[in-house]
Amino acid sequence: MKLQNITDREMSWLSFNQRVLELAEDPTMPLLERVRFLAIFSSNLDEFFMVRVATLMSKLENGVTAANVAGFTPMELMKQVSLRTNALMERQSNVYHKEIEPLLKKQGIEFVHWDQLNDTERGYVTKLFQDRIFPVLTPLAVDPSHPFPYISGLSLNLAVIVKNPTSHEEFFARVKVPEILPHFIATAKTGSTRFLPLEDLIAIHLQELFPGMIIQDHYTFRITRNQDMDLDEEESEDILTSIEQELARRRFGPPVRLEIESEVDEKLVTRLSNELKINPENVIHISAPLDLTSLNKIADLDFPDLKFDRFRSRTAKALAEVDQEDPDLFFAAIRQGEILLHHPYESFTSSVVQFLQNAAQDPQTLAIKQTLYRTSGDSPIVEALIEAAEAGKQVLAVIEIRARFDEQANVRWARKLEAAGVHVVYGLMGLKTHAKLSLVIRDEPNGLRRYCHMGTGNYNPKTARIYEDLGILSADPELTEDLTKLFNQLSGFAPQSTYSRLLVAPSTLRSGITERIDREIKNHKAGKASGIQLKLNSILDEGFVAKLYEASQAGVKIELLVRGICAVQPGIKGISETITVKSVLGRFLEHSRIFHFTNAGDHEYWIGSADLMGRNLDRRVESLVRIDKKEHQNRLQEILDLGLSADSSSWKLSGIDWVRVSKNSKGQALLDVHSAFIHTYSRER
Structure with missing residues (x-):
């Protein structure tokens, strides 16, 4: 049954990754940190396709047509996901090429192509190619005696079109870019901050891989495969062995996404997508370089002025x-x-x-x-x-x-x-x-x-x-x-x-949190102090979305601090008017979970491993522990207050739209939560 005003999981997750991308787009962020957020965005999107899009495609293949709780059929959702992911990847490509690359160049960190190298650099990378790369390259031709090769997930590949000079017949070949070297290779053994994409170095030496043939064209591509596990534990006599077998099988999961260099001949794209059995909506054209997860190596460069200030944790x-x-x-x-x-x-x-x-x-x-x-x-x-x-x-x-x-x-x-x-x-x-x-x-x-x-x-x-x-x-x-x-x-x-101080899933956690929300509703109706504050990674469970809406309609003030997926739609008249939702992203990954119930003034605080998602509540062993010491309760309240404060930089959710609020009405930067805590803990508490 469709629950009114619930946001779809996949669309909410894409909104989360958009917030990560917005950090990469933020000109006030240190430059190499922006580079790292681009890499995080790419890595997140890879996992999204490997698991979530893969699951969605399985539903389509199995003929599932029923709408989910948010009202989307698998077909409708796939279209929305494709539109959104394409738009996000285009934004990522734009910020990389139009902002990040030029800014890095100004700082002496430069991405170059073969024709931009000087003689010394060419000599160094050519020797590197001969010594470390050429011996491990395996050109795989496709013809009647060579079937289309297996292409591993997330590997970077060169598609090469070669021509026989005698018969004038054209052939397709694939060369895998090896992972023995970083994707971006320095153009000198030490000290260089000029980087050549590894696929460019291979491309300039393609003639050595296909001697006697004419190199007609080449382009890079990358596929993402289904990496979700399908393990029947009840049929398994030895779960460790079964996992090992499933890991081996997972390497050959069906492709779910094809990323391909822009401006490639459409005939070649069609041929490649047909060979890989990829639907057109899952073919994504982007400007090279593909696979920006490798930008982490660039973000690690020793340029302290281009990073967050150094920080050392203190002993409790x-x-x-x-x-x-x-x-x-x-x-x-x-x-x-x-x-x-x-x-x-x-x-x-x-x-x-x-x-x-x-x-x-x-x-x-x-x-x-x-x-x-x-x-x-x-x-x-x-x-x-x-x-x-x-x-x-x-x-x-x-x-x-x-x-x-x-x-x-x-x-x-x-x-x-x-x-x-x-x-x-x-x-x-x-x-x-x-x-x-x-x-x-x-x-x-x-x-x-x-x-x-x-x-x-x-x-x-x-x-x-x-x-x-x-x-x-x-x-x-x-x-x-x-x-x-x-x-x-x-x-x-x-x-x-x-248990005395624990709530444990799947036995008591769902019922325990539900009882506490019901208690806040009862207290509010009785004129007693009431309120709910939750700090979570995700809230998706429709039962709890409905329960929070019920509490809101009763008048209970509800404040949610959610890093990732949020199915709740706050501020809707007559449904969720007393609910506010904020999200904090930045230097550190917000991962703690705090549950705070006002409880008529006898405040209850819980911390633990569980989010309000069906998997956490019903399919995992999770635990929350009640925090009783007043001093510790105060510290938890500090964390909640700072994240929820109107004076702190965050994203605010209105209906289904996240809006970044990083400046006050006077245009002044709001407080960064992580910097504030670094400052607090640097002083003696």
Whole structure:
């Protein structure tokens, strides 16, 4: 059934990526940061096609004609998505060519073509081609004895038209641009800030790949393949093996997008799209270079004046005065009182990583239990778990090997942990484990004591430097008992567990949040203080959209701070008049989730891993923890207040349209949320 005034998921996601693009278009942003936002925009769009457009195409292929909750049939939605993505990619190309490239050139960072190179540069890149590139190139011809080759997803390719000088017959060939070198290669071994696209270097040497043939034409293209997983867990006897098999199959997912260089002969485009079985609406013509995700390498160049000011996170105040590497002192600091962490302003390494490293090395630690959804390639957390297991401690790792695009890495970690003697489990059948939990059991003079960490973000020290997240370190017996029950549910059989400080999906989270919204409605009607503030990555679940509309119609003030997808349409007369929605994007990726309910003045605050989406509420193990300490509640309120403030730069949602508000009525720049927090945390709190 169609719910009135709900925004479609895909269209809302594209609005989010448009906001990312607007950061790249912002002339007040440091230049290399604009370059990085272009790369982020491209990477986001790649994933959108690999998963969301792929799912939409599957519906079309299976003949689905029913409208979704937002009122779109798959055919209608595909047309809207195609129009929107084409327009966004054209905007990206325009800002890159008309603004970013010229500005970079003024700063001495230049993208050049072969005919712009001097003799020394030509000599260097030619030798590079002969030594590192030519040996790995494989020209693949297409003729009666050579079928059209398999083309891997997201690879950059040269389509080459060659002519036999004797028979005058034309042939098509494909050359894959190898990934052994960066897409943009420096034109000297050291010190150069002039960059030649790798495909240009290959193109100028095509004659060496096709000796005796005439090179008629060449152009670059790139395809995106369906990368969504189709895993039937109930039919799987060994989920780890099944994931490995599905990863191998996924490499050959059907194409869902063809990006091709502008001004290419339409006959060639038609031939290529026919060979790849790509519909015309999924063929996107853009100006070279294709694949701007590779601009990250340019954004990494050492030009401090073209980047955000350097920033170093500080150690959380409660841990700053203790010897970080002394387990007794570290755990004693947690016993003094629960510690609220706000990353990246407060260091993840000196808090969460140190927590687990101390537990691994501590002779009093008996056991460690840990969830892992995404982590870094050289994870000190995984190494700590291995060290603990090798020291004879009991270690449980609940690894989510179905974490999208991290499946291969998580399979490797699972194998490595198992080899070290860690008890590795994969959570509950049919449910992804997305909760961020860590539990340590120590044998102390007064008996066993449990310590825990709960957070809103992944156990990944690298992303913790750029993701805004919250967490707590605690020795609260009530909370650690909750986590003991939850880990028992994940590793064994404990479906009837009840919790004191937690809301857990899929059992109690949906009902718990619903009850609290109903309570705000009841309080407002009774003349008591009421209000709802939510900070989320996404809100999509139609049940909660309807519930928030119900609360709004009852008069409850609702303030939403949403980074990504938002199905709620605020400010609609008679439906959502008391709802406001804002979005903050910038230097850091807003990732924490906060739920605040006024509760007649007895304020309730929750943080955790869950967004208000069907997958989080019904198909994942998620957890929210109630924050009880007044000091910590005040800090959470500071985060909400700053993001929602009219004095802070943000995007404001009106109906379905996001409008950036970065200046006040006098034309003065509004406060940047991330800069404000950097300043706040640089002072002693």
